Amino acid sequence: MESTFADIQLARTLLKGVVLKTPTLYSLSLSRLFNTKIFLKLENFQETGSFKERGAYIKLKSLSYQEMRQGVIAVSKGNHAQAVALHAQNLRIPTIIVMPLNTPPMKVGHTERWGARVILAGKTFEEANAVAEEIAKKENLTSIHPYDDPHIIAGQGTIALEMLEDQPDLDVLLVPIGGGGLCAGIALAAKFLKPSLQIYGVEIKGYASMSQALYNTKEKKGEEITLADGIAVKHPGLLPKMILKDRLEGIEIVTEEAIEHAVDVLARQGNIIVEGAGAAGVAALFHNSSLFKKKTVGIIITGGNIDGRILSSIMMRGQLREGSLTLLRLDVNDVPGVLEKIARAIAKHQGNILEVKHQRLLYEIPIKMAEIDIMIETQDKEQVNTIMRDLKSEGFSVRQLRHPNLNFL
Incomplete structure (x- = not known):
């Protein structure tokens, strides 16, 4: 059909x-x-946050009274699961959703919120689907396919x-x-x-x-x-x-x-x-x-x-690519006043300091020096270059980290 x-x-x-x-x-x-x-x-x-509701509802409405009473089953780890669960609940159709074991807990919770019984099974979609087919056969449930269905x-x-x-x-x-x-x-x-x-x-x-x-x-x-x-x-x-x-x-x-x-x-x-x-x-x-x-x-x-x-x-990564967020690493003498001097140089060019990480205990750093990572907010890459030039003119060793750890913030 x-x-x-x-x-x-x-x-x-x-x-x-x-x-x-x-x-x-x-x-x-x-x-x-x-x-x-x-x-x-x-x-x-x-x-439920996606287009899947349209097809799910039309498929559920196509079922006979007996099929609705018996219940439905679907395999999904996301949007199809939530769509079927929501509209099956509204139509009072018993529902089982089989989700792979690696499905994020948030998606499991959202699906259960709509009244479906969730079964976690299989490492992949294919394995989860095999489990669903067994359950459907055993309990005489109608399977709601996510895409290969005319409804x-x-x-x-x-x-x-x-x-x-x-x-x-x-x-x-x-x-x-x-x-x-x-x-x-x-x-x-x-x-x-x-x-x-x-x-x-x-x-x-x-x-x-x-x-x-x-x-x-x-x-x-x-x-x-x-x-x-x-x-x-x-x-x-x-x-x-x-x-x-x-x-x-x-x-x-x-x-x-x-x-x-x-x-x-x-x-x-x-x-x-x-x-x-x-x-x-x-x-x-x-x-x-x-x-x-x-x-x-x-x-x-x-x-x-x-x-x-x-x-x-x-x-965050988008802002880093644009240059509106930049992570600078400076190797400095571990003496009083050095952070104030760095902050003054950044502020002079309207840079905004978002976070500072001060390392002095790492073995790779000489005992009388420190490594400072500073996340700054700027208008563009040219402003970053100006700040870096000024810091270097003040005698600091400074470099831009191209692939910073986003857990920094």
Whole structure:
């Protein structure tokens, strides 16, 4: 069974009053940065923080009365788990969520908050899925697949209806691809409404499984943990593959660095909290901005479920890259007044001292000397260079640490 445009229209009717019709907002900062017109569809505004609620609800509503009474099961370590748990609770459907053993406690807690019974099993998604299949068979539960299902695809496709209703002049859509359910639904609806619209999928390097399936691209399979774990899928869905094969302009494969940069820019310039996978569309602009220059681009911000400590580190690293935060290391004589002299030199050029770490007990440092690490806030790299020149003229040995430990602050 393949989803149709009529299925997506029906899904929109069913979702009215159940999920948010999220805003599609013009981003002035990104538009200026990339010399294009950029609109962001903010699915991170949904109750569980992601677009997954749309497909989950439509799938649950498709079940028979007996299937609802018997219960459902899903495998996920994040957004799909929370979406199924929330709407199953609202529909009074017993729910089991199987999550891999390495799932962050925060995500386990959020899923349990919506009333689901959580089972931690398996080191990988595949192992967790095998456990879920056993439980489903034993307890006669209906499995809610995260992307390879026509009802899931129809639910996700409602995003395109809303975007084109709000911004009919869009030339391009940038859509993250994991298993492909979101991109398939959006492509199905968008191409029906506006055949000229160009649709690009976005995958993370090391997990470009849809690109391999459609275009036979070659790459080394990723085994490392990625910031974009929501789209780190090794095997795309068969239904999404069928839908996308004739509807995509192409797939952009972005790096971990581009994802991190996108999360940072959205947070610090756009005041938008977004998870790694949710920032994939913006990462594609950093990856290949010339492809979208002077076009009107729609980007789906798919989710905002990011750990606060990770977001804090990303924002710190962004400021370090720009030069607005800098960590200086000075080797000094361990005598009274030296810190005052350093502080005066920094203040003279309007630098702001955020933190000071004073080391005098390390074996590597001569007994009558000390090592001082100073984190300073400045306007730009030129201001940092001016401060360093002044410190050197005062007789200090000073160098900038290029890869500081972010636990310093």
